[in-house]
Each structure stands twice: as structure tokens, then as C-alpha cells.
Amino acid sequence: MSKKELPAEELVKINKWDGSAVKHALDDAVKTCLLGDRPYLKEQFGLVNTRLVLCALAVGVAIMAHAWDFTHPFPESRTVLLFSVLAYFALMGVLTLHTTFREKGTFVVASQKYNKSYRTWEASSEMKKYDDMYVLQLIVRDERGHCEASSIASCANYIDSQGIVLDNLVALEVNRIFNWLLHEKH
Structure with missing residues (x-):
């Protein structure tokens, strides 16, 4: 489904020149992708x-x-x-x-039942003031330790010229990092 086929209320439009709004919109898109595509992840609200x-x-x-x-x-x-x-x-x-x-910029924590134990997934981000680089970091923790991966990309990679967040591009990046971490933990 392309962005033109989506109903207007599902499109997230932001002021692309407001760095804080861009960061929060991208964080929301990452959270939606991480939790929405994986029903086995349950969000934790401890932080x-x-x-x-x-x-x-x-x-x-x-x-x-x-x-x-x-x-x-x-x-x-x-x-x-x-x-x-x-x-x-x-x-x-x-x-x-x-x-x-x-917290260190962590905006979502989720747990996953894995065999007879739990894995904890954390997503955090950073975007410096007056900078277009969005740093996304995923961390997975279990009883054996932790593994982390990050992605650094311009926020323009995920937002079109109209200020609409391109959820499919965000999902591609989140899935790439998630699958790499999943592979590393096995």
C-alpha cells in the first residue's frame, strides 16, 4: 500500500524543520514497527x-x-x-x-519470552540540535549478556518533502537491525 492509498489519519505529518518533532515522530514510528510487527514482544513500562x-x-x-x-x-x-x-x-x-x-534516550522497552527465560529489547535514539542525523540503537539483553546495534542516517531518509513520515522505510531499517541482533543472539 503506497502512502497515497493510506487514509489521512494514518499519515504522520510533521514540521520537518522542527528537530524535536522529527525525532519524536521517528521514535513513534520505530516503536510502532517494533511492537506492531512482533506480537510476541510485550511492552514494559518500568522506566x-x-x-x-x-x-x-x-x-x-x-x-x-x-x-x-x-x-x-x-x-x-x-x-x-x-x-x-x-x-x-x-x-x-x-x-x-x-x-x-x-533512560539515556530509551523510548521503548519490550520483553520476549524465549525458551524458559526472557529477553529484553530496548530502543533508544539521539538527534543533536541543528543536526539531521538520527541515531537509532537497539539493545537485546538476556541471561547470557547483551548485544547492541545502531544505525545512523539522515532524518531525510525517513521523511518526504511534505513532512510525512515514511513508515515503510523506518520499518525496513528497524527490521534490518532487529534481524541482525536476533541472528547474533543465536
Whole structure:
């Protein structure tokens, strides 16, 4: 099916000059290809859930500080406000460390039951500001270790002149990397 045969709501059109929008659209296309073509892969939400819990705790601390200050005006609430400010900044620091050193641009994690154990697949990407190079990395982990492969290509390889993401070209690249990793793990 060519792109002209697809209904308009299935086509992803973006501002091709917005690097962030391009990266996110390509990440979505990779995720759709990775999970949509492989029903045996089940998406895992541990990284996202960790981020959400840290953010929820920070918001909870801020709400608690506001409520305490409302019921016990400032001079009386000084200790609680000090604790809340310190706790909020500590939680934001942990969140920054988590996104910088653990997530590292990972936008999808999926598990695969393999024999009597599990394999974990991670997809991450990077696209520097004012650069057209899209770096896609797939990592597969199991009890024997991990294997990784990456692809570096211009985002123009996956987006046409109208700003429409060419899912079939993204799928070709994802399938190429996935099959190479699958072959390496056997």
C-alpha cells in the first residue's frame, strides 16, 4: 500500500524543520514497527513508571507544603516548608540522574519470552540540535549478556518533502537491525 492509498489519519505529518518533532515522530514510528510487527514482544513500562513516581512524589511534596502553609501560616510552617523545598530538589535531582544515566534516550522497552527465560529489547535514539542525523540503537539483553546495534542516517531518509513520515522505510531499517541482533543472539 503506497502512502497515497493510506487514509489521512494514518499519515504522520510533521514540521520537518522542527528537530524535536522529527525525532519524536521517528521514535513513534520505530516503536510502532517494533511492537506492531512482533506480537510476541510485550511492552514494559518500568522506566516510564519510575519517572512518573518521582514526579508524583515531587508534586505531592509541593501540595503538602502548600496545604501546611495554608493551615499554619508562614512563621509557624517554616520547618515544613524547608523540608518540602529540600525534598523537592532532591527528588528532581534523582529524576535528572534517572533520565540521564538510566533512560539515556530509551523510548521503548519490550520483553520476549524465549525458551524458559526472557529477553529484553530496548530502543533508544539521539538527534543533536541543528543536526539531521538520527541515531537509532537497539539493545537485546538476556541471561547470557547483551548485544547492541545502531544505525545512523539522515532524518531525510525517513521523511518526504511534505513532512510525512515514511513508515515503510523506518520499518525496513528497524527490521534490518532487529534481524541482525536476533541472528547474533543465536
